[in-house]
Amino acid sequence: MARGRFISVEGGEGAGKSTNIEGVRARLHAAGLRVVVTREPGGTPLAEEIRQLLLAPRDEGVCEDTELLLVFAARMQHVERVIKPALARGDWVISDRFTDATIAYQGAGRRMGVERIQALRRLLLGDFAPDLTLLLDVPVDSGMQRLAGRGAPDRFEMEGREFFERVRAAYLQLAAAEPARFRVIDAAQELPAVQAAVAQAVEGFLAQGTTP
Numbered sequence: 001m002a003r004g005r006f007i008s009v010e011g012g013e014g015a016g017k018s019t020n021i022e023g024v025r026a027r028l029h030a031a032g033l034r035v036v037v038t039r040e041p042g043g044t045p046l047a048e049e050i051r052q053l054l055l056a057p058r059d060e061g062v063c064e065d066t067e068l069l070l071v072f073a074a075r076m077q078h079v080e081r082v083i084k085p086a087l088a089r090g091d092w093v094i095s096d097r098f099t100d101a102t103i104a105y106q107g108a109g110r111r112m113g114v115e116r117i118q119a120l121r122r123l124l125l126g127d128f129a130p131d132l133t134l135l136l137d138v139p140v141d142s143g144m145q146r147l148a149g150r151g152a153p154d155r156f157e158m159e160g161r162e163f164f165e166r167v168r169a170a171y172l173q174l175a176a177a178e179p180a181r182f183r184v185i186d187a188a189q190e191l192p193a194v195q196a197a198v199a200q201a202v203e204g205f206l207a208q209g210t211t212p
């Protein structure tokens with residue numbers, strides 16, 4: 001049986017990842033593919049518990065390495081228990097965020113250094129990576145406006161504008177460095193235009209063929 005393909009969806013605050021993932025799922029399903037939709041941090045019961053630990057605001061300062069290792073602990077559980085088994089049985093996987101988020105948020109946002117994250121990625125994941133990454137790019141102010149009034153911010157949403165500017169710049173650098181894997185979508189457009197751009201990117205990927 002042919003291995004499934006792995007699609008990640010990335011972007012900063014309010015970029016519209018959750019909103020657009022349903023369209024990706026529907027298009028793949030219409031092409032007759034079995035699809036698993038999942039997310040990071042999370043995707044298994046244990047990894048979802050780690051997500052709660054990561055997102056909850058707390059009085060105790062969280063050390064950067066603690067945050068980084070929690071992110072990767074959740075990821076390894078997710079990869080080994082959900083993503084790789086799904087791909088092996090021929091399902092396609094769509095993940096709301098993957099390792100590029102760690103490079104953007106911990107590497108650039110937290111200023112831990114991109115090479116430090118890449119080294120950990122290589123150690124733990126080897127060359128395992130998404131086949132396609134949709135980067136929904138939106139100016140920081142627009143994304144933040146979309147989330148205004150959504151309720152109590154989580155530990156990341158409490159960060160300032162400069163943090164999210166670094167995150168956005170890092171994502172765009174990653175996309176520029178790997179143009180074959182990334183499709184950058186202008187997510188500042190009206191939703192129908194974003195959905196059309198996402199659909200076009202998925203169609204293009206499907207047209208390349210489904211065999212890795």
Ligand code: Z5A
Nearest residue numbers: 014015016017018019040041097101102105146156190191
């Ligand atoms: N994190 C990390 O630090 N390191 C890692 O390695 C990983 C994650 C994997 C949780 O992620 C946090 O984990 C995240 C990074 C960190 N921190 N933050 N912040 P998450 O992905 O679960 O959380 P999120 O980024 O905050 O996702 P989100 O708030 O759900 O955003 P979204 O999914 O991109 O957006 P949305 O929910 O689809 O849309 C937001 C609103 O905008 C909603 O009202 C939509 O109706 C609206 N929207 C969407 N598109 C449009 C357009 N085109 N026009 C107008 N309005 C729109």
